[in-house]
Amino acid sequence: MLRIAWSTLRTRWISFAGTFAALALGAALIAALGQVLASSVTSPPRGPQRYAAAPVVVVPDERLTVDTWRGGSSAPLAEPRGLGDDLVARFPGAVVDRIFAARLSDGPAAVGRPWSAARTAPQTLVAGHAPSGDGEIAISSGTQPERRRASAGARALVGTRVPVVTATGIETYRVVGVTTAGPQPTVFFADARAARLSPRVDALALWRPAADVTKAVAGVARVLTGQDRALADPSREADERARNNADTIAGIAAGFAAFIAIFVVSSTFAFAVGQRRREFALLRTIGATAGQVRRMMYGEAALVAVAASAVGAFLGPLATRPILDRLAALGMAPEWLTPSRSSVPAWVAFGTGVLVAVTGVTVAARRAGRVRPAEALREAAVEPRAMTWGRWIAGLGLLGTAVVSMAVNAVGDPGSATNNKTFMPIVMLLIAALGLLAPVFVRPVTRLLVAPLERLRGAGGVVVAGGTAASARRTAATAAPVLVTVALAASLLGGAAMTDAAKSALQTRPVRADYLVLPDGDAGLDRQLVQRLRAIPGVDVATETATSVYTLEGDTQLIRRPAQAVEPGTLSTALSVPLAAGSTAGLRDDTIVVSRTWELSVGQRVRMWRADGSPVTLTVTGVLGDDSPADAYVTPAHAFSALPSVAYVTARPDAAAPAVRAALEDAVRGHNARAVSRAEWVRESGDRQASASRLGLLAVLGIMLCYTVIALVNTLLMAASDRAAEWGGLRLLGATRAQVLRYVVAEALAVVAVGVVLGFAATALGLLGLEAALLRLAGLFAFDVPWLPVVSVIAICFLLGAVAAITPALRTRGVAIPRL
Incomplete structure (x- = not known):
C-alpha cells in the first residue's frame, strides 16, 4: 500500500500540493514561533542599567511579610x-x-x-x-x-x-x-x-x-x-510585560496555525475521498481490504507530511529574528531578546506537522475504507451523501459544546468572557461545527444567494445555481477556508471591539464630572496643579489616587487589592458609585468601601495593611455593585506619597462652560497635564482600549489569509480536472469560451459567498454568547463594528476565489470545444 500511495502522489501531485503547502506553512510557523518562545526563555536577562558602575x-x-499559622506570606x-x-x-x-x-x-x-x-x-x-x-x-x-x-x-x-x-x-x-x-x-x-x-x-x-x-x-x-x-x-517591569506579551502572541498564533492546518488538511482529504471513491472501489474489487485502503490514505498523508514538515521545520527558524524585531517595534517584546539556537522548536514543529496530517486524514481514511467494490459501477452520476452519521454527531456535538460553554459563561462567570483564553476556544468550536455541518446549509444558502441570478436573461444564472447546489460536498470543501477566515477575522475583531467597549463602559459610565484633568504619563498630578484647580470659581474638584491595601485570604495568603483614594465629601459629585449595600457617606479614615469579591458585609471590621505595609483595622461602610469601576475606596490618608491619577471637575449650575474650559486650560498649562471633557475622555478611552487589544490579532489575520490562499487554490485545482467534461459540455451546447469562463468565475464567487454566510453565522453565534455575558457584566453599551478590516478580508477572499477558479480553467482544455 505504501508503494501505491507513492504512485498516487506522483500522479495526483496537484491534489496534494495544497496539503503540502499548508503543512509546510504550519510547520514553519510553529518552528518560528516556538523559536520566539525559546528566545524569550533562554535569552540572558538585560544587564544592570541604573547601577551598572556600582558593584x-x-x-x-x-x-x-505577614506571619500566618502556615508560615510567612508576602507580597510586593x-x-x-x-x-x-x-x-x-x-x-x-x-x-x-x-x-x-x-x-x-x-x-x-x-x-x-x-x-x-x-x-x-x-x-x-x-x-x-x-x-x-x-x-x-x-x-x-x-x-x-x-x-x-x-x-x-x-x-x-x-x-x-x-x-x-x-x-x-x-x-x-x-x-x-x-x-x-x-x-x-x-x-x-x-x-x-x-x-x-x-x-x-x-x-x-x-x-x-x-x-x-x-x-x-x-x-x-x-x-x-x-x-x-x-x-x-526602571525598565524591569516593562521588560517583563513585553516578554509576557511576546509569549502570549506566539502561543496564540501557533495554536491558530495548528488549528487551521488541521482544518485545511481534513477538508482537503475529505474532498479527495469524494473524488476518488471509484478509485477506491476498484482497489476493493481487485482484492484490497478496507484496512489496506485506510493504510494507503495514511501513507499518502505521512509521505506528504514528512516532506512538508521537514521543509517547514528547516525554514521556520530563519524567520525568528524578523518576528522578534517586529514585536519589539510594536512594543510587544523586549528589544534585547536574542534568537535561540535550540533545535527543539524545529523538532516539535516537524512532529506537530506529521501529527496534524495524521489527525486531519483520520476521518477521510475511515470513509475511504468503507467504500464497497460495487460502487465502481454506480459512482458515475450522483454525488454520494455528504452528511454521514459520524459527521452529524461530531458537528452537532461541537455546536452543543460551544453553546453550553457560552451559556455557562454568561450565567455563571460573565467576567471570564473578557478573557481571550475563554472566548477563542468557543470560536474554534463554532467554526469546526459549522465546517462539519456546512453541506446541510449549502443548498438552501446557495439558492438564496443565486436567486437573483436566475431571474437574469439567459441560462447563465440557472447554470451557476444548479452547478453550485448540485455538488454540496465540493461547495462545502471550497467554502471551508473562507468560512474559517471570515469567522475568525470577524469573531476576533468583533469580539475585541465588544470587549473593549464593555471595559470602557465599566470605566466611564460612573463618571458624572463634566471635565477630567489627566496627567501626561504615570507621574500623576502635582500638588500645585490640584490647588490651582480647586481655586477655579464655579467648579467642584475631586481627585482620585491609585493605591493598594493588603488582606489575608483565608488567614493564610496575603492578597494585594487595588484601591482608589478619594475625598469623601466630593465623591458623590464626581462619580455615580453603584452600591449593593451601605453607602459612601460613611467613608472616613477608619472605614472602607469594598467590592462584593471581598465577601464582606457592612459593619464588619477588617484587619489589613496599607500601601506602605503599615497595619490598620477598617470598618466596611459600603459594598460596591458588580459594575463598579473600582475594587475599593479609601480616603487620601491611605495614599501617602502617591499623586492623584485624575481630577474630576464638575461645573456648578451658575458656571459658564466656555469660561470653565478656558480656566482649566490655563491651570494645566506647563504642568504636563491636560483637561478633557467627559465626551472626549470616553472616546479616548475606547480608542486606547481598541489600539492595545488589536495589535496581537494582526499576526493571526496574516496566518489565516495565507491558509485561505493555499486551501482555495488547492481545492479549485483539485476540482478542475473533474470539471473539464462539464465545461466541454457547455461548449457543445453553444456557450462561448468567454461565457464558460464567466460561469466558472460566477460559480467560484457564489461558493465564496456561501463561505462568507457560514462564517457570519459562526460569528453571530459567538458574538451573541459574548454579548450575553458582557451585558450581565457591564449593562447596555455601544460599540463600533470593525467593518473595514472584516470587509477587506472578505474582498480578498472573493478576489482569491476568482483568480483560483479562472487560472485552472484557462489551462484546461474543457473551455475549448471537445472533439467528438
Whole structure:
C-alpha cells in the first residue's frame, strides 16, 4: 500500500500540493514561533542599567511579610518605604540615591535624581558643569522637549532657564550641564536640593566588599550585586510585560496555525475521498481490504507530511529574528531578546506537522475504507451523501459544546468572557461545527444567494445555481477556508471591539464630572496643579489616587487589592458609585468601601495593611455593585506619597462652560497635564482600549489569509480536472469560451459567498454568547463594528476565489470545444 500511495502522489501531485503547502506553512510557523518562545526563555536577562558602575547596591526590602499559622506570606509593596537614616549613616561616602518624579514642562517622561548618583550608570557630562546650587540642574540627553532637541545642541542648552515639574509643582531652574543618556531621561539636582524634594532614600551605591555590606544590613535591607542589580532598573517591569506579551502572541498564533492546518488538511482529504471513491472501489474489487485502503490514505498523508514538515521545520527558524524585531517595534517584546539556537522548536514543529496530517486524514481514511467494490459501477452520476452519521454527531456535538460553554459563561462567570483564553476556544468550536455541518446549509444558502441570478436573461444564472447546489460536498470543501477566515477575522475583531467597549463602559459610565484633568504619563498630578484647580470659581474638584491595601485570604495568603483614594465629601459629585449595600457617606479614615469579591458585609471590621505595609483595622461602610469601576475606596490618608491619577471637575449650575474650559486650560498649562471633557475622555478611552487589544490579532489575520490562499487554490485545482467534461459540455451546447469562463468565475464567487454566510453565522453565534455575558457584566453599551478590516478580508477572499477558479480553467482544455 505504501508503494501505491507513492504512485498516487506522483500522479495526483496537484491534489496534494495544497496539503503540502499548508503543512509546510504550519510547520514553519510553529518552528518560528516556538523559536520566539525559546528566545524569550533562554535569552540572558538585560544587564544592570541604573547601577551598572556600582558593584554593590543596598535597597529597601520592598515586600510586606505577614506571619500566618502556615508560615510567612508576602507580597510586593505598592508604596516604597525607603532606607532609614540610621542605615544610611552606617555607610559614609556611599552614593545616596533618590528617585522621584521630575520632568521638564512639556518634556518627555523623566525622573529626578541627586547629581552624585550620575556616577552609578555612569552618566558623564558632555557640556557644562555639575549642579551645585538650589536653582541649578543638569539634564541627560533626550530629556528636553522634541522641538528644543531638534533646534539646539547640548552646549546651546547650557545657561537656559527651564520650568521643571515635580510633585510640589512647577519651578524654574537654570541648566548648567548636559550628560550622556542613561537608562531613562533624568533631571539631576544638587544633592541638598534633591533631598528636600524627595526625603526618601531609595538606594545606596557602594564600592565596598559585598560580604561586609551584607553583614551590616542583615535583616534590614537587601544587597544587590552582579546581575541582581538589574532588579532596581526602571525598565524591569516593562521588560517583563513585553516578554509576557511576546509569549502570549506566539502561543496564540501557533495554536491558530495548528488549528487551521488541521482544518485545511481534513477538508482537503475529505474532498479527495469524494473524488476518488471509484478509485477506491476498484482497489476493493481487485482484492484490497478496507484496512489496506485506510493504510494507503495514511501513507499518502505521512509521505506528504514528512516532506512538508521537514521543509517547514528547516525554514521556520530563519524567520525568528524578523518576528522578534517586529514585536519589539510594536512594543510587544523586549528589544534585547536574542534568537535561540535550540533545535527543539524545529523538532516539535516537524512532529506537530506529521501529527496534524495524521489527525486531519483520520476521518477521510475511515470513509475511504468503507467504500464497497460495487460502487465502481454506480459512482458515475450522483454525488454520494455528504452528511454521514459520524459527521452529524461530531458537528452537532461541537455546536452543543460551544453553546453550553457560552451559556455557562454568561450565567455563571460573565467576567471570564473578557478573557481571550475563554472566548477563542468557543470560536474554534463554532467554526469546526459549522465546517462539519456546512453541506446541510449549502443548498438552501446557495439558492438564496443565486436567486437573483436566475431571474437574469439567459441560462447563465440557472447554470451557476444548479452547478453550485448540485455538488454540496465540493461547495462545502471550497467554502471551508473562507468560512474559517471570515469567522475568525470577524469573531476576533468583533469580539475585541465588544470587549473593549464593555471595559470602557465599566470605566466611564460612573463618571458624572463634566471635565477630567489627566496627567501626561504615570507621574500623576502635582500638588500645585490640584490647588490651582480647586481655586477655579464655579467648579467642584475631586481627585482620585491609585493605591493598594493588603488582606489575608483565608488567614493564610496575603492578597494585594487595588484601591482608589478619594475625598469623601466630593465623591458623590464626581462619580455615580453603584452600591449593593451601605453607602459612601460613611467613608472616613477608619472605614472602607469594598467590592462584593471581598465577601464582606457592612459593619464588619477588617484587619489589613496599607500601601506602605503599615497595619490598620477598617470598618466596611459600603459594598460596591458588580459594575463598579473600582475594587475599593479609601480616603487620601491611605495614599501617602502617591499623586492623584485624575481630577474630576464638575461645573456648578451658575458656571459658564466656555469660561470653565478656558480656566482649566490655563491651570494645566506647563504642568504636563491636560483637561478633557467627559465626551472626549470616553472616546479616548475606547480608542486606547481598541489600539492595545488589536495589535496581537494582526499576526493571526496574516496566518489565516495565507491558509485561505493555499486551501482555495488547492481545492479549485483539485476540482478542475473533474470539471473539464462539464465545461466541454457547455461548449457543445453553444456557450462561448468567454461565457464558460464567466460561469466558472460566477460559480467560484457564489461558493465564496456561501463561505462568507457560514462564517457570519459562526460569528453571530459567538458574538451573541459574548454579548450575553458582557451585558450581565457591564449593562447596555455601544460599540463600533470593525467593518473595514472584516470587509477587506472578505474582498480578498472573493478576489482569491476568482483568480483560483479562472487560472485552472484557462489551462484546461474543457473551455475549448471537445472533439467528438
